[in-house]
Amino acid sequence: MKTYTYTEKKDTRSGFGAGLAELGRTNPNVVALCADLIGSLKMNEFIDENPERFYQIGIAEANMMGIAAGLTIGGKIPFTGTFANFSTGRVYDQIRQSIAYSGKNVKICASHAGLTLGEDGATHQILEDIGLMKMLPGMVVINPCDYNQTKAATIAIADYDGPVYLRFGRPSVPIFTPADQKFEIGKAIQLTEGTDVTIVATGHLVWEALEASKALHEAGISAEVINIHTIKPLDDKAIIESVSKTGCIVTAEEHNHLGGLGESVARVLAQHKPTPQEFVATNDTFGESGTPAQLMDKYGLNSDAIQNAVKKVLKRK
Amino acid sequence: MPNIKELEDLTTQVRRDILRMVHKVNSGHPGGSLGCAEFFVSIYKEIMERNEGFDMDGIGEDLFFLSNGHISPIYYSVLARSGYFPVEELNTFRLINSRLQGHPTTHEGLPGIRIASGSLGQGMSVALGAAQAKKLNNDDHLVYSLHGDGELQEGQNWEAIMYASAKKVDNLISTIDLNQQQIDGSTDDVLPMGSLRAKFEAFGWTVLDIEKGNDIEAVLKGMKEAKSLTGKGKPVCVLLHTVMGNGVDFMMHTHAWHGKAPNDEQLAIGLEQNVETLGDY
Ligand SMILES: Cc1ncc(C[n+]2csc(CCOP(=O)(O)OP(=O)(O)O)c2C)c(N)n1
Ligand SMILES: [Mg+2]
Numbered sequence: 107m108k109t110y111t112y113t114e115k116k117d118t119r120s121g122f123g124a125g126l127a128e129l130g131r132t133n134p135n136v137v138a139l140c141a142d143l144i145g146s147l148k149m150n151e152f153i154d155e156n157p158e159r160f161y162q163i164g165i166a167e168a169n170m171m172g173i174a175a176g177l178t179i180g181g182k183i184p185f186t187g188t189f190a191n192f193s194t195g196r197v198y199d200q201i202r203q204s205i206a207y208s209g210k211n212v213k214i215c216a217s218h219a220g221l222t223l224g225e226d227g228a229t230h231q232i233l234e235d236i237g238l239m240k241m242l243p244g245m246v247v248i249n250p251c252d253y254n255q256t257k258a259a260t261i262a263i264a265d266y267d268g269p270v271y272l273r274f275g276r277p278s279v280p281i282f283t284p285a286d287q288k289f290e291i292g293k294a295i296q297l298t299e300g301t302d303v304t305i306v307a308t309g310h311l312v313w314e315a316l317e318a319s320k321a322l323h324e325a326g327i328s329a330e331v332i333n334i335h336t337i338k339p340l341d342d343k344a345i346i347e348s349v350s351k352t353g354c355i356v357t358a359e360e361h362n363h364l365g366g367l368g369e370s371v372a373r374v375l376a377q378h379k380p381t382p383q384e385f386v387a388t389n390d391t392f393g394e395s396g397t398p399a400q401l402m403d404k405y406g407l408n409s410d411a412i413q414n415a416v417k418k419v420l421k422r423k
Numbered sequence: 424m425p426n427i428k429e430l431e432d433l434t435t436q437v438r439r440d441i442l443r444m445v446h447k448v449n450s451g452h453p454g455g456s457l458g459c460a461e462f463f464v465s466i467y468k469e470i471m472e473r474n475e476g477f478d479m480d481g482i483g484e485d486l487f488f489l490s491n492g493h494i495s496p497i498y499y500s501v502l503a504r505s506g507y508f509p510v511e512e513l514n515t516f517r518l519i520n521s522r523l524q525g526h527p528t529t530h531e532g533l534p535g536i537r538i539a540s541g542s543l544g545q546g547m548s549v550a551l552g553a554a555q556a557k558k559l560n561n562d563d564h565l566v567y568s569l570h571g572d573g574e575l576q577e578g579q580n581w582e583a584i585m586y587a588s589a590k591k592v593d594n595l596i597s598t599i600d601l602n603q604q605q606i607d608g609s610t611d612d613v614l615p616m617g618s619l620r621a622k623f624e625a626f627g628w629t630v631l632d633i634e635k636g637n638d639i640e641a642v643l644k645g646m647k648e649a650k651s652l653t654g655k656g657k658p659v660c661v662l663l664h665t666v667m668g669n670g671v672d673f674m675m676h677t678h679a680w681h682g683k684a685p686n687d688e689q690l691a692i693g694l695e696q697n698v699e700t701l702g703d704y
Contacts, residue, residue: 142573142606142613162607164576164614165543191542225450225517227525229492229541392530396519404519 107323108298110316112280118310119217119274121253123148125260126185126215130156133183133264139174140187141167146276147187147217167192168200174212175204183264184212190219190273191232194239205269206242213263214239215272219249220360221388221405222277222310222398231393237365239271240338246291247338249273249359249367251312253281255335258289266291273309275360277398280313283333294341296348300330303416304348304355308334308367311358311386311407318412329416337367342374349375354382354423356415360407363387382422384415425469430639432700433504434464438670439703440500440513442693445684448517451525454680455571456497458602458637458665463501465642466567470650477507477534485564486553488538490546491571491600492526493682498535499523503704507535510704544577546570547597551587554595565653568597573605576614581626587658588627596649596659601636602667604678623660636665671696 129136130152138152139161153160163170167188174184186193193216194201205212216235223231240247248263248270250256256274263270283295297312298319307315312333319329330348334341349355355375357368368385375381388405402408437460445451467473471485489498496516503510508522515521522531526541538549550568557564570580587595599619607613616622623630629652633645645661652659667681668674671693674685685693 140607142576144607146606162613165573165605166576166578166614168578196542225448225525227517227541228528228530229524229526229539394519394531395517395521395523395525400519 107319109320110282110297112282114281115278116253116281117276117278118250118253118256119146119276120148121250121256122215122217122260122272122274123151125257127151127155128261129264130159135181135183136185136264137161137177137182138185138187139163139170141165141170141192143188146189147215149187167197171197171200172204175208175210178210178212185215186212187215187217189230190216190235191230194235195232198238202242206245209244210269211267213270213272215260217274218276219273220275220310221393221401221407222275222360224276224398224401225395227395228392233362233388233393234365235273236337236359236361236367240370244268245338246270246336247273248291248336249309250335251309251333252279252283254285254287255283255289258287259335262289262291275310277310279310282313282316292336292339292341294344295333295335296344297331297333298329300328300352302328302352303420304330304332304345304352305358305412305416306332306334306345306355306367306371307358308337310360314407314409315358315412317409318416321409321413322416327416327420334367337370340370340374342378345371345374346379349379349381354419356384356386356412356419358386358412361387362390364390382419384419386411386415425643427640430464430468433468434460434639435697436699436701437464437497437500437504438697439694439699441496442671442685442690442697443703444496444500444513444516446690449684450517451496451684452493452682453496453684454604454667454674454678454682455491455494455600455602457671457674458667458669459494459497459569459600460670461637461639461642462569462598462663463497465639465646467501467505469643470646471567472564479537481537482560482562483564486537486566488546488550488553488566488568489527489540490568491543491574492540495525495527498527502535508533513704543571543574544579547580547583550595550597551583551592554592555590557594563594565650566595568595570597570599571605572599572601572603572610572616572619573613575599575616575619584623584626584628591656592658593654593656596653596661598661598663600665601662602665604667604681606678606681608678619662627657628660629655629657630660630662632662632664634664636663637669
């Protein structure tokens with residue numbers, strides 16, 4: 107079995123900051139907007155190097171989305187930065203009408219997604235954003251797994267013409283994807299080959315899925331781990347091919363099971379290849395304050411939870 | 424006449440609470456909390472008419488809504504020290520399974536809290552609804568709310584500000600914590616807002632400045648005056664001039680301590696500058 111190791115941990119939001127800084131040097135049309143959270147979004151490098159291409163909006167996210175839509179009219183490629191909660195639910199209709207329906211080339215970059223935001227608690231821990239954003243016609247939804255992949259995704263979406271939701275987070279997580287790996291929107295990445303079960307994970311849960319596959323391997327269970335960094339458009343083919351071999355699947359995400367990656371996978375499978383599936387996701391609940399590790403444990407979003415889900419789904423084959 | 428010394432002692436004690444709470448979990452928002460200590464102590468101890476215990480509907484008593492929910496440490500400290508829940512519970516701030524969430528919520532049923540806040544800009548609308556419910560109930564008590572100055576950049580506030588005067592919601596006193604700081608810098612660096620007095624007045628409010636927002640006597644006097652201005656057909660806005668991080672010298676006058684916890688050494692200095700009065704939790 108292919109195994110993964112890491113020498114360094116970093117937050118995915120820093121990957122976004124590094125990617126944005128690189129875009130500042132390579133793409134003169136890229137502009138950035140922020141709603142009083144520059145430090146949290148790691149946007150300083152871009153701002154220092156390109157002050158004339160940065161817009162401090164103040165604490166006014168709805169205004170930010172509208173301004174971003176307007177900046178595209180004139181050929182700019184706006185990257186908006188705020189927390190995931192204020193990037194989505196807070197401004198849903200502004201995104202829906204002025205960006206998605208109007209087909210504007212805005213990149214909505216959202217940090218502190220999910221429970222791993224930690225102590226700030228439920229008001230800031232959105233677990234519904236993937237669902238909200240994937241339901242918007244034409245919106246691309248990306249949730250990369252580590253620093254390198256977030257950096258690569260940030261750079262890649264500038265070359266894609268259309269609205270994108272890029273979701274990343276606050277905690278330091280292992281860096282295990284290659285720094286030079288090209289990011290292809292909508293293309294799943296098979297991380298381990300397996301025959302007994304498919305584990306499809308996104309974001310911070312990808313590393314947990316790899317940890318789970320190691321433990322499962324020791325228990326004689328062969329798991330195929332797939333990194334679904336793009337939830338929409340979903341790589342249907344990769345999922346169908348994998349379950350054709352394994353016959354069952356676990357989906358894992360830092361999101362509500364209603365509206366998340368798991369439901370997108372279930373739709374594909376129900377249509378093309380009905381397959382037993384278990385969901386590692388939150389169960390129709392809000393989060394709460396706590397350390398990221400405590401929360402991921404309490405709400406069943408870690409390697410242990412994935413292993414349990416695998417054992418459950420294997421019995422349903 | 425209120426005993427000023429007692430109120431000052433309480434203010435010092437809640438400053439200690441704030442520092443110890445955020446230090447313990449290495450997270451939370453001391454800056455805005457410290458700046459609003461005198462305001463919270465004044466309204467909970469002297470200004471508001473409150474019933475014994477806690478009832479969500481708050482019939483026959485004044486209500487308070489915190490819109491800038493990130494300053495939960497001062498809110499929790501003063502609620503506890505006003506008898507809403509045990510002072511020892513301040514120990515659980517921001518811990519897992521606690522009622523003292525990072526931002527105030529009703530979800531865990533903490534007595535004293537009537538609405539979740541944390542996502543900025545929503546509290547004035549809620550306060551307006553509660554004030555209108557009071558009118559429908561023929562309840563002549565008042566509704567108080569607190570808002571950050573940076574928070575006023577959120578557009579929903581201005582929808583609420585326009586509505587309040589249009590609908591003559593004159594049983595509402597909305598206070599703005601005018602500390603001139605927010606996360607990315609001073610409010611003037613981030614998004615200058617010009618004269619808030621002129622803006623509120625243009626929107627049909629009665630406006631009152633409390634220039635010394637960290638002087639308990641000045642706050643008491645100002646809030647009493649604000650009270651006397653209610654019931655005259657206009658909503659009342661108090662511009663409370665405060666110093667972010669007040670009472671801990673190295674935290675004062677800077678946005679740097681908006682949302683950062685002191686380390687062990689910094690805590691010790693902060694506590695030295697605020698000597699225990701009523702007893703730590
Ligand atoms: C809708 C929304 N956007 C952004 C934030 C992040 N945020 C929390 S506090 C804050 C600054 C608030 O400034 P101010 O109201 O002046 O409070 P102070 O810093 O003075 O305590 C920001 C941007 C938030 N909580 N809610
Ligand atoms: Mg302020």
